Amino acid sequence: MIDFFTKQEKAIIVFLIIGLLIGVGIRLFYSREEFKPNSKEELEKIEQQIKDKSNKIDSLLADSHKKATSENLKKILIDLNKANFEELILLPNVGPVLANRIIEYRKINGNFKNVKELKKVKGIGKKKLSLIAPHIYLNYK
Numbered sequence: 001m002i003d004f005f006t007k008q009e010k011a012i013i014v015f016l017i018i019g020l021l022i023g024v025g026i027r028l029f030y031s032r033e034e035f036k037p038n039s040k041e042e043l044e045k046i047e048q049q050i051k052d053k054s055n056k057i058d059s060l061l062a063d064s065h066k067k068a069t070s071e072n073l074k075k076i077l078i079d080l081n082k083a084n085f086e087e088l089i090l091l092p093n094v095g096p097v098l099a100n101r102i103i104e105y106r107k108i109n110g111n112f113k114n115v116k117e118l119k120k121v122k123g124i125g126k127k128k129l130s131l132i133a134p135h136i137y138l139n140y141k
Helices: 007-030 040-065 070-075 096-109 115-120 126-135
Strands: none
Touching: 096 115, 115 126
């Protein structure tokens, strides 16, 4: 077998490669820049956007936890195959977690074929299905 490099040349090459890797590592470590707004106005604008989004989330959560009267529940009729998160949390005993599970189930398995298929979603049993069923319908279009 023919060696292209002598023992000393191999050592120099290894030394150079290690030095290069260390240099790249140091460069990556120190090149991280923290976000610094250009001006006070920009910082205030970002803070306001965060507050607005926070308020929107708080209001959605508050709405989902309000106890609905029987009169309001009779008015709710939601297409289970098209409903978004905000619509699903209007259903009785359906909170944010269960609404997300229904949406995930729908993404994985496609549209619901019948209302009883809703029991396949983790957290929905016979009792919860009996509370939800009067308020949902299935549109196959």
